[in-house]
Amino acid sequence: MRLQDRVALITGSARGIGRATALAFAAEGAQVIVCDMDAAGGEQTAADIRTAGGRALFVQVDVTDRASVDALVQAAQAHFGRIDVLVNNAGVLRDRSLLKMTEQDFDFVINVNLKGVFNCTQAVAPLLAAQGSGVILNASSVVGVSGNYGQTNYVASKAGVIGMTRVWARELGPKGVRVNAVAPGFISTEMLAGIPDKVMEELKAKISLRRLGRPEDIANAYVFLASDEAAYITGHVLHVDGGAVV
Numbered sequence: 001m002r003l004q005d006r007v008a009l010i011t012g013s014a015r016g017i018g019r020a021t022a023l024a025f026a027a028e029g030a031q032v033i034v035c036d037m038d039a040a041g042g043e044q045t046a047a048d049i050r051t052a053g054g055r056a057l058f059v060q061v062d063v064t065d066r067a068s069v070d071a072l073v074q075a076a077q078a079h080f081g082r083i084d085v086l087v088n089n090a091g092v093l094r095d096r097s098l099l100k101m102t103e104q105d106f107d108f109v110i111n112v113n114l115k116g117v118f119n120c121t122q123a124v125a126p127l128l129a130a131q132g133s134g135v136i137l138n139a140s141s142v143v144g145v146s147g148n149y150g151q152t153n154y155v156a157s158k159a160g161v162i163g164m165t166r167v168w169a170r171e172l173g174p175k176g177v178r179v180n181a182v183a184p185g186f187i188s189t190e191m192l193a194g195i196p197d198k199v200m201e202e203l204k205a206k207i208s209l210r211r212l213g214r215p216e217d218i219a220n221a222y223v224f225l226a227s228d229e230a231a232y233i234t235g236h237v238l239h240v241d242g243g244a245v246v
Helices: 016-027 039-051 066-080 103-131 152-175 197-205 215-226
Strands: 007-011 031-036 056-060 085-088 134-139 177-184 237-240
Touching: 007 016, 007 066, 007 103, 016 031, 016 039, 016 085, 016 215, 031 039, 031 066, 039 056, 056 066, 066 103, 085 103, 085 215, 103 134, 103 152, 103 177, 134 152, 134 215, 152 177, 177 215, 215 237
Parallel strands: 007 031, 007 085, 031 056, 085 134, 134 177, 177 237
Antiparallel strands: none
16 A cells, blocks of 8 residues: 555545545555545545545644644644645635626635645644655646636635745755645536536537546545655646646
């Protein structure tokens, strides 16, 4: 197993990509801290891991609230004794064109998608640095590279994640900590549920593989980057987008 006995903290793991990542990490032998605002969904993910024979703990967290994040890290340490991998997966959308976007729309997305990544990383990084090893994985997006209509806030947050990933790779590399990002393309999750069928078909037509990705496609990328197979990879942004951006 590629992640045997490593302790992984995965934000936003009640559903979608985060849930798939938690299940994939557990299947590879990791002990998983499932964390999300959604208590029912998070508890279910943790229960499913335990039913399959794995070890998991659910902790409710608001990644925008530093006190909540600190409490999460303390709970993880108390339960498992250490943290080896942080997956900053939690994210939200509030799409509007520039002329229609409110300040509240902008601030909400930036606070979760960008500040939340900062909060969790700053809380966990000292532990990884002190033990001289660890992996931090951040959720960006292909639109953080290419831009996308109606997503000023989301694109800004995901472009910012790429920037922070590269800074942290430089800062934490000498301490034995690797930092990478994954840039998913269009993945079949609840975030895309409201897109009209016609628009969805047009979207698929622009993807080289002519299909949406599955949450498991992103989870597999996270597993690889967390494993020793990626031991010499840091500061990298891995696109997992089916050829949406080539």
